[in-house]
Amino acid sequence: QQPVQSPQAVILREGEDAVINCSSSKALYSVHWYRQKHGEAPVFLMILLKGGEQKGHEKISASFNEKKQQSSLYLTASQLSYSGTYFCGANNDMRFGAGTRLTVKP
């Protein structure tokens, strides 16, 4: 069962904030986030683990709510380079959500 992402798409102006949600129908103990720019391969953003551990390498924050079986990705003060499609994956299931297309305009 793949996770459910929302919204499907969002358009922002530079400097605005966005939140992307990822929900699972099963108990959640880890979430992966990836970004894919047009014509490129998906790139790892971060992993959130049950217990609060977070592994990532970009200045993007995320939350992990075990009770709600949900993770949220926070993009603050968005830049043009944030544009792309964001995917989440849950637990050790190799399946991803359908993606959220984020467009940042000047």
Place this chain on the structure above:
Amino acid sequence: KAGVTQTPRYLIKTRGQQVTLSCSPISGHRSVSWYQQTPGQGLQFLFEYFSETQRNKGNFPGRFSGRQFSNSRSEMNVSTLELGDSALYLCASSLRVSSYNSPLHFGNGTRLTVT
């Protein structure tokens, strides 16, 4: 460190033919997974291999198969190609099986067009 390498980058085949795609993971990575990506369909999981064994499989017909060699390189085969198989096929490698806490590293993909 070299990234994940997929060959070929582009492929054009005719309906009914078969095709083999190749993926070389990052050195030291033993898990290789395959995804199909079509416009509007996101990343559809095909299968995952670890130590030459298929560990996980998506909901694709038996025409889609794969294997992994002792050096962790992997191949994916699609037989009796259909028009709907036209897609970008992505391969990803990771250190551990089913990537619970290990990131996936994707290759640039093979663009397959079936005519």
